[in-house]
Amino acid sequence: MKNYLLNKNYILTVSFAIVLLFSIVSCNPDTNQKIEQRNWELTWSDEFDGAAGILPDATKWTYDIGNSGWGNQELQYYTNRPENVALDGSGNLVITAKSENFGGAAFTSARIKTQGLFTQAYGRFEARIKTPYGPGIWPAFWMLGANNQTVAWPQCGEIDILELKGNQPSILYGSIHGPGYSGGGAITDSFALENNRFDKDFHIFAVEWDTDKIDFFVDGYLYQRISKNTVNTKGEWVYDHPFFMILNVAVGGNFVGFPTSDTPFPQKMTIDYVRVYELAN
């Protein structure tokens, strides 16, 4: 309970935070940290309120459809059927990966994006998500540069706010891909829950992105800061133009490996909300 209070209050005043930290160190080294207070202003959100079984708001989301493997040798066929993507009637969006033959693929799932509907450069991008699990299951909340129609990947830039390998359901990966550091050479870090896993409850995954750094958060805890200087030692900083957001659950693929006969299906990624902020003056 105390941890929960501290996590939720990471923007408390410095003096109070110090008292709390001092009190906790004696018996439980904790993950709390002092971060400069920022004043975020909401620019876009989807709370996924609506009746069960309907597709998400068409003014906010569009679909990638098909089984092209998406450059990652993924095995699923992405559809826009309610079986694969729908509101649950309880204020969540659920993306469901199923084991079924469809369109020449052995699995179905969904991949939704804000491309052409909403893009933004800089700000805080966050989602509250309960992840799926199982060998070969690869959920993601991520962003691509909105210029990707005119500039080839990785020149457009990619920011992965959440990736997870279903055979390691306690470990979160945050990464960026750009020219000079993409694919297996991405700039990346991971965060492991101790004595817990990301599918047991909702967690808040976020990046805070400005002109000279991208900070990666889980439940308000900053686990990775990628500065422009760091990027420039590996390649080119390509994060000064608008990006769009993507939510998907892949099955198989070169990040996570193949599903096995032991992989439980169906697998669901449950998204409570997606919110985007910009820095207020």
Add this chain to the structure above:
Amino acid sequence: MSLLLVLGCQNDDADLQEAKYSANPDVFIDTFSPGLNFSAFGGTVILGFQVDKDVSYNKTAASMRFDVPNVNDPAGAYVGGSYYTSVGRDLSEYDALTFWAKSSQSATIDVIGFGNDFGANKYQASISGLVLSTTWKKYIIPIPDPSKLKIEKGMLFLSEGPEEGKGYTFWLDEVKFEKLGTISNGQGGILNGTDKVETSFIGVNRTIDGLISTFNLPNGINQSVNVTPAYFVFTSSNPTVATVNELGIVNVVGSGTAVITAKLGANDAKGSLTINSAGSYTPAPTPTQDASKVISIYTEKYPNVPVDYYNGYWAPYQTTKSADFTVNGDNVLNYTNFNFVGIQFSSPTVDASVMSHLHVDLYMPNAIPSGANFKVQLVDFGADGVAGGGDDKGSTVTYTSPTLVTKNWISLNIPLSNFSGLTSKTHIGQIIFEGTNITNFYADNIYFYNDGSIIPPVPATAAPTPTVAAANVTSVFSDTYTNVAGTNLNPGWGQATVATQVSIVGNNTLRYGGFNYQGIELGSAQNVSSKTHLHLDYYTSNSTSLKVYLISPGPVEKAYTLTVPSSVAPSVGGWKSIDIPLTAFSPVNLSNITQLKFDGNGTIYLDNIYFRN
């Protein structure tokens, strides 16, 4: 606020007072944890478990070593036992039993878990078929509901037999309870998580089985744990139709529909049992055969022979499950999800050579779709008495509509002669039911019987004692009368027959072995013209031809054909009594009978040969 937080991570007085039972998580780290006892299960190799100081995980002081015996090891058939404490421990803060293990060869432990306290085993949980490899790996047995384990004594139990008949060795180490957090919350399940619908009756008792809880392990793979009923809370949607108790035993008490569900902890378990009660149960007809003429496989009326199983669960093609029930004390076999199922009785096999029929009562609660059929197969294991070996004989009879009807008992009395391929009946070992489009049926009163048409080779009873007054009789061969003096019962007529006199239940009886023909020379010529009939009693289990002749000088002879075998009704204990009108022997001179003759085949028993009026 900060002060409160500090106190929150120390023990306070209230916590200490509640902690009546040790929360020690250790079972076996480098040795037995304090208070831990070991008892081997019956039939195990007592010395199969040792503390091993040479092999251990991570070079610690010792491990637990289990030496699985080879098949037929006189010391025992398997290893296994329970490790339990005398005083319970509070395990409610942990979520799994974990241990490191390896084996001398890849192997699968039959069952391993906790909650076996050599008592009620109330909160037992286990994994069946735990696969070990030759390198040390960590294994996790999730706790279905830790809140139940406030006073648990059963820390670890296991049971393992040979692999492919061969013994081997495996080791466990660092056995302890842990709070992992990295296993998902368990999903409880009854009936293995399936939704079942069953027709039932008032008075039926049925146990909810297939109790499991499925967890996702830290590697993303699901693991099912076998769970005892005490972890669940069972509920009936309609207790006026069916009740369910804390052990998951369902009692059907009325007609209508009730759905049995369960909760494991706060969450609904997967799976349900829908009882469609048709009301009062109509039992199968009570068998009426005399017990001495029955070999019973499954009845209450007769003692049953030893049966290996009533459902062999033959992998991989059998889908049939058993949902046997007891209604008002009557045990009924119920086969669900039926495609085929075998009943085996191999030790010993059944000798049905003197049985005429197989009886089975069937009840099919569902509609009989067109194209449905039901097959009954008998398998004789042959002289080797075991399945296989190249000498098995099997044969099948098939039933369809209109024999197959729904919601009525179908009493099959199948003549064994209908099993045309069953050329041997002396080592019957299996009854196999097979069906098409019949998903569910009940079976009761499965037995072999003899309607009297099959008799043993040697009479078990003497021929009926004659009741005709001696004054009206001229006797050739009978213990009851004075026989014609000087009669030669075995004249040398060149016959192959070996004629002897044998005692059947104290009664002197003529026996013709290797029979082709046989004469009787009367001690003196008899005038039987005042008599009306020739009486004789005969017995044969195997003859296909038997004639009797009267002979007068000339010789003049006349045959009369007797019905064989003698078991054909009417007969008494296989003995057939016949009174042949002497007119049937015309033109033999009845005033001057000198000889009798029989011809035919088989083995014949004869008694009470006399003329009467």
